[in-house]
Amino acid sequence: MKSPPRTPLPDLERRQGEPLYRQIYRRFRDAIEQGLLAPGDRVASARSLASELGVARGTVDLAYSQLMGEGYFLARGQAGTVVSPRLPAAARMPRRPAQAAMAPAPGVAAMHGFDAAPPPFQLGMPALDAFPRKQWLRLAARRLRALSPADMAYGDPAGYWPLRQAIAAYLSVSRGAACEPGQVFVTAGHRASLALLARALLAPGDPVWVEEPGFAPPCEVLERHGCRLVPVPVDGEGLIVEAGRQRAPGARMALVTPSHQAPLGVSMSLARRAELLGWATQAGAWVVEDDYDGEYHYAGPPLPALKSLDAYDRVIYTGSFSKVLYPGLALAYLVAPAPLVQACGQAAATGSNGCPKLVQAIVADFMAEGHFSRHLKKMRQLYGRRRRLLAAALRQVFGDGAEIGLAQGGMHLIVRLPEYGDDAAQARRAQAAGLNVQPLSARYAGEATRQGLLLGFTNLASEDETLLRVRQLRRALDV
Incomplete structure (x- = not known):
């Protein structure tokens, strides 16, 4: 059972003509339709919600009764009240197109997070598959077990x-x-x-x-x-x-x-x-x-x-x-x-x-x-290998048409593919194919004096995957 989330209700308008129970009903309904509350989510008890909103419990009971009568809520006795798991999909569709304005701006996901694994060639992302999770979880569990009131200040x-x-x-x-x-x-x-x-x-x-x-x-x-x-x-x-x-x-x-x-x-x-x-x-x-x-x-x-x-x-x-x-x-x-x-x-x-x-x-x-220094040593060796694999795959797939810039360090390399046009157009075609390739020219505040594609290699886990992704890049550029 999911714990009840904080009430998704703005302050009630006590001076307007609409009754308070109707405001509570309408705002819960809108929260469900906009996806803020999902089927199966537990909602606050009438008593606690009344205390939170500063209204009589009977006011909340009226709103909950209407929501149950219309199929939005389902009472489960001592388990509490939940958003109905049987709610039809149409009832959960946003009514107001304005909600689309709340979506992240283009590019935000690429910088801040991913729903799954990082996209191929993602820049600046360490090798998540090589992180010492077991060691980390052991340290975290030890700290949590020893948590004291002083640690919570x-x-x-x-x-x-x-x-x-x-x-x-x-x-x-x-x-x-x-x-x-x-x-x-x-x-x-x-x-x-x-x-x-x-x-x-x-x-x-x-x-x-x-x-x-x-x-x-x-x-x-x-x-x-x-x-x-x-x-x-x-x-x-x-x-x-x-x-x-x-x-x-x-x-x-x-x-x-x-x-x-x-x-x-x-x-x-x-x-x-x-x-x-x-x-x-x-x-x-x-x-x-x-x-x-x-x-x-x-x-x-x-x-x-x-x-x-x-x-x-x-x-x-x-x-x-x-x-x-x-x-x-x-x-x-x-x-x-x-x-x-x-x-x-x-x-x-x-x-x-x-x-x-x-x-x-x-x-x-x-x-x-000592885990940190050992982890860095391991990552240097791993990244050196993955960097070599990416350079070899680029040479195999693009041949002499690839000018590969192998700097002495870092987490990405730069490849120039002049026969495919400017790097911004190349990057757009690659991104359309799901490859998070970035153009070097976009990193200039003024006129760009160099071009190339920035390719992250840290999360290319194997030789086969690296070759697969480079071939995908070639197909995207050939379009």
Whole structure:
């Protein structure tokens, strides 16, 4: 038996002419017809609903009686009242076309979630089939069994302290970014990290360097804060700092992905890193290092973070568990330089009540017990293999017509198929066939100087599946 959901009723209009019981009846009926209540769903008892709405119980009884008489509700004695499982399908159809306006905008599902497995070639999604579910469930069950009243209270807006300790230890050892736990702030995703930094450091109108091509969601966060985005081109060595100096020498911040540039995949050279840090020190600007997938490097060990070279505390390091564990966690973090800890702490306290403490505790246990480092090692090997399989399948299916860009790391590769026209048209044909292929040209704020298709490989589970999907792509493009 499903537990009764919260009453799907807006406040009653007590001053209008329609009786209260009719308002209750009509709103339940509309909720059923619009699919907010499904057949078999249990509804609140008349007593509890009357108390919730502040009306007499007899008023609710009248509404329930009419709903039962018309077949919407079914009484099941001590089991309570439910939406009738025998309700005809026609009675559950929305009456008002306006409900269609409530549907997610195009592309929202592609970014935020899926009803089933990720679509083929989905970008930025870790290998869900390889996640250590049994280990994770064991840790979660242990935490739930030990749940105390103190664990059910609000936590520190800056994050659960043991998780902050685990993150600081991991970054110091694995990414070369030495920091104290007090410098670590846990957030509800990378965009939440940027929103926190915007509240703490930026004013409307402040210029911010962003990479061109780049990744749109972080830019949207800064735009909503009123910042003026300054696209700075990227070449084979990463962000062209001199171009940034020419376009906005007094920028307040630079947002960069130095380990594997999103989306080109190039790594910022040491000379370019030094040049960027020199500019930030001279201009009094902040560099936000988005190390979204720095762990996934396939030619030698992972590159050290830009933060490891930061002698003057100008780099704000940001990371996320979305790419290394799974995005449904909605957990990320940032490392604030010592001079910014107080400002970031104030921004965290005013911006939210923090992330769920239970989820943070499970992640902290996962890291502290060594599962995290073992998982990353396993994923690097797995992704390296899946990347090679995708490149081989592209060569087999497209032959010399495929120009494959194999960067040294990352979770996707870029393939150029010039004989099939521009990349935007190619992507539309592939998407129509159910393949979540993205065009490189769409990542430019201005005129695109490069084209290609972005293909995620992390969830291509076998050689046969990889070849099947590439052949589907070929058929879609041949249409």
